Amino acid sequence: MSAFGSEFLQSLRALRTQPASTLLIVAVLTLGLAGVISMVTVIKGLVWNPLPFPNADQVLHVGWLEEGNRDGEPEPLNRDGLVKLRAQVGDAAQLASAAIATINVSDAVSVARYDGAFVTHNLFSMFGIEPMLGRGLRPEDDAPGAPIVLLISHAVWRDRFGGASDVLGRAVRVNGEPATIIGVMPPGFAFPRREQAWAALRPQAGQEDFYGLLFAQLAPGESAGALRSAIERWLDAERLENPDEYRNAYAGVSPVGHLYADNTTRDILGVMLATVFMVLLVACANAASVTLARTLARSRDLAVRLTLGASRWRVAAHLLAQSLWMNGLALVLALPLADFALDRLFGGFQGTDEGPPPWMSFEFDSQLVLFAAGVALLSSIVVALLPVLRLRVDALGASLRDGGRAVAGGSSTQLARWLVSAQLALACVVLMMTLATVRGVDSLVRTDLGVDTERLLTARIGLFPSGYPDDAAVLSYFESLVQRLEREPGVESATATTTLPGQNAQIESAIPAGFDVGDDGAPDIRYGAVDPGFFKTFNVRLRAGRGIEARDNAEGDAVMVIDQSFADQYFAGQDPIGQTVLWNSDGEQPQTRTVIGVVDTLVLDDVNDDVLPGALLPLAQMPVRFASVALRTNGDPIAFKRRFTEVLREHDPETPAYWLRSYEEVLRVALAGERVVSSMFTAFGVVALLLAAVGLYGLISELVAQRTREIGVQRALGAGAAKILYVLMRKSLPQVLVGLGVGLALAVPSANLLSGVLNIPPDHYSILVLIAMLVGIATLAILLPASRALSVDPTVALRSE
Numbered sequence: 001m002s003a004f005g006s007e008f009l010q011s012l013r014a015l016r017t018q019p020a021s022t023l024l025i026v027a028v029l030t031l032g033l034a035g036v037i038s039m040v041t042v043i044k045g046l047v048w049n050p051l052p053f054p055n056a057d058q059v060l061h062v063g064w065l066e067e068g069n070r071d072g073e074p075e076p077l078n079r080d081g082l083v084k085l086r087a088q089v090g091d092a093a094q095l096a097s098a099a100i101a102t103i104n105v106s107d108a109v110s111v112a113r114y115d116g117a118f119v120t121h122n123l124f125s126m127f128g129i130e131p132m133l134g135r136g137l138r139p140e141d142d143a144p145g146a147p148i149v150l151l152i153s154h155a156v157w158r159d160r161f162g163g164a165s166d167v168l169g170r171a172v173r174v175n176g177e178p179a180t181i182i183g184v185m186p187p188g189f190a191f192p193r194r195e196q197a198w199a200a201l202r203p204q205a206g207q208e209d210f211y212g213l214l215f216a217q218l219a220p221g222e223s224a225g226a227l228r229s230a231i232e233r234w235l236d237a238e239r240l241e242n243p244d245e246y247r248n249a250y251a252g253v254s255p256v257g258h259l260y261a262d263n264t265t266r267d268i269l270g271v272m273l274a275t276v277f278m279v280l281l282v283a284c285a286n287a288a289s290v291t292l293a294r295t296l297a298r299s300r301d302l303a304v305r306l307t308l309g310a311s312r313w314r315v316a317a318h319l320l321a322q323s324l325w326m327n328g329l330a331l332v333l334a335l336p337l338a339d340f341a342l343d344r345l346f347g348g349f350q351g352t353d354e355g356p357p358p359w360m361s362f363e364f365d366s367q368l369v370l371f372a373a374g375v376a377l378l379s380s381i382v383v384a385l386l387p388v389l390r391l392r393v394d395a396l397g398a399s400l401r402d403g404g405r406a407v408a409g410g411s412s413t414q415l416a417r418w419l420v421s422a423q424l425a426l427a428c429v430v431l432m433m434t435l436a437t438v439r440g441v442d443s444l445v446r447t448d449l450g451v452d453t454e455r456l457l458t459a460r461i462g463l464f465p466s467g468y469p470d471d472a473a474v475l476s477y478f479e480s481l482v483q484r485l486e487r488e489p490g491v492e493s494a495t496a497t498t499t500l501p502g503q504n505a506q507i508e509s510a511i512p513a514g515f516d517v518g519d520d521g522a523p524d525i526r527y528g529a530v531d532p533g534f535f536k537t538f539n540v541r542l543r544a545g546r547g548i549e550a551r552d553n554a555e556g557d558a559v560m561v562i563d564q565s566f567a568d569q570y571f572a573g574q575d576p577i578g579q580t581v582l583w584n585s586d587g588e589q590p591q592t593r594t595v596i597g598v599v600d601t602l603v604l605d606d607v608n609d610d611v612l613p614g615a616l617l618p619l620a621q622m623p624v625r626f627a628s629v630a631l632r633t634n635g636d637p638i639a640f641k642r643r644f645t646e647v648l649r650e651h652d653p654e655t656p657a658y659w660l661r662s663y664e665e666v667l668r669v670a671l672a673g674e675r676v677v678s679s680m681f682t683a684f685g686v687v688a689l690l691l692a693a694v695g696l697y698g699l700i701s702e703l704v705a706q707r708t709r710e711i712g713v714q715r716a717l718g719a720g721a722a723k724i725l726y727v728l729m730r731k732s733l734p735q736v737l738v739g740l741g742v743g744l745a746l747a748v749p750s751a752n753l754l755s756g757v758l759n760i761p762p763d764h765y766s767i768l769v770l771i772a773m774l775v776g777i778a779t780l781a782i783l784l785p786a787s788r789a790l791s792v793d794p795t796v797a798l799r800s801e
Helices: 003-016 019-048 079-092 123-127 154-159 224-241 263-297 299-307 312-347 366-389 393-402 412-445 471-486 564-570 637-651 663-670 672-706 708-716 721-758 766-790 794-798
Strands: 059-066 093-106 111-119 148-152 171-174 177-184 197-200 211-218 249-255 456-462 491-497 506-512 524-530 542-545 559-563 580-583 591-599 614-618 626-633 657-662
Touching (some): 019 312, 019 366, 079 093, 079 211, 079 224, 093 148, 123 211, 148 171, 211 224, 224 249, 263 366, 263 672, 312 366, 412 672, 412 721, 412 766, 456 637, 471 491, 471 626, 471 637, 491 524, 559 580, 564 591, 564 614, 637 657, 657 663
Parallel strands (some): 524 614
Antiparallel strands (some): 093 111, 093 211, 171 177, 456 626, 491 626, 506 524, 559 614
């Protein structure tokens, strides 16, 4: 057997003689390795290998971007833009589009709403995807006025149609129009994100123009640069016709994987990966400290081995073998722990439209296992390196005279102290980022939206031209539905609105008449179109004037209600009521609207977006086909879900509702991503705090153990407990203060960077919380072993060595 093999077996026996410290090292390394493995698994699935489609690496996501778009995701393109861009691109690439949309599929039995997309015939073939049953889309399916053909997902085929073999050719209705099912896609397929039904994207008389995601597949020999140049030429032509819209536009060409992990997501993942590596470093420093302490404790044994002829490298191999055993066991435990963490992570996205698509893989494959093994090997070397470097063969004689401590060198204890300082500094950075994230997300959750969200039930409804051909029919539908809901027992009020406060408002340019806007143009505001019941349903408080009423219809004067932030910004010192505002003021034909009321400041869009002045306009003056219905109940809104669905079916059997949620669910979904990030950083912070506490406690315990005899002498000579505690504190606190100082110097800018990436408010009060937390941990870590040493009888302490 080789020398290392012999040491490998002997090291296992040595570990079994010190089970407590061995389990401690394995535990801290398991936590560190699990964090790194889980984060690398997420990054591999989202960034390195996001699409499991045959030709995914040949496809680009293209379009145009506007300056200031930090996510770098190209804007969707309409049909006219697609035709013109195809002419510019020519044979350099083929272009395909996917317009994400609601697809209602009905038959004689039932109707169901699906996340769907209208796609060009070449989209799926571009990615190398073919239906499992039936045929794919053909060029003639894109022709103007062509019959509607439908592809369905495997899940829809199984759940809705019972996996029937005769589903091909079945007649259904898609958004109220006759259609035919022509194919079933493979199991697990969904594109672009969670879509389950796809129809051909073809021009149709009376149909609203689409805005679709644009994909390109380069022709052989062509480059992405040539495609970018073609898009720039198209933009130059568009600027001549629409200078305002495309003034700050530029070509966007990116890998299709960026559709699932934009720049912001990649920044967040990068910060998280750096954070978990810091946690792993804390774990390695912790394990190295304990290993160094074990080396000190075994130094007499090591001195004897060196005396009998063992080389320094033989002893180093022994220590490295121990580290390999412990890291190997930690790796075995870390893999299932990382898998559990991933399940919990993506469980946070359940019931939301956030998170990765269902086909995206986050499984452990051979590459990930090899990576994890490599990290564990590197960790083994780091853990064993410091004790090995401190071995001093020239101190052998002194070691045998004083019990063996000189083998590890006289400065080993000091090295352990600086290791603790490093642990505290790294833990400080992780904890500061954790506190900033948790408190930032908490502040978003507590944001005052300017409305009352208690006991509200909401749903989204889409109407299509086949059943509701004009604005009058659309308005009649929503008005009659609201009136019917208000007659239901248990419903206090109901409303139809284009916006739900805290989510999905629209943006428009608006400015008071005569207001000088300078060269930058009119600023944007957020607005929603609402019916008269909005104010009662959401308990919106009027500060001045009146709300929107039934008389504010299409034949009435163009009016608007502004919020207090709008009034403060543009009407300071004036009475806003009766003032005129230029609506769509940057457009060619701005509209004049009269302010009729002022309400509390409203947060009409996502709570983590920039707060802009807000306005409410009459729904009757700007009808839309997609709107939300909200109703206030006199009890638990969830209990009314079933009855709401029944009322809707009675009102129109071919128009289903979706996103049927309480307002608590609405806000939870709106912040799902931020909550998941917050929970992950919380886990990182708790682990880092535990590791720092364990490392500090282990150091102080070792110092106390080494000074047990000295403590006994001091107590025998009459020294009081306070003086002994003071000495221990004086020797331990410098490392704590150094760790805190270095950690805070790194933590504050790191936390500010993270707040900017997540777009959450920075929180510098966390510094005080962090200092108090770590000083408290350090004090306990010093007091607990010291009090235990002071409880030992002095005569016992004197005999301890």
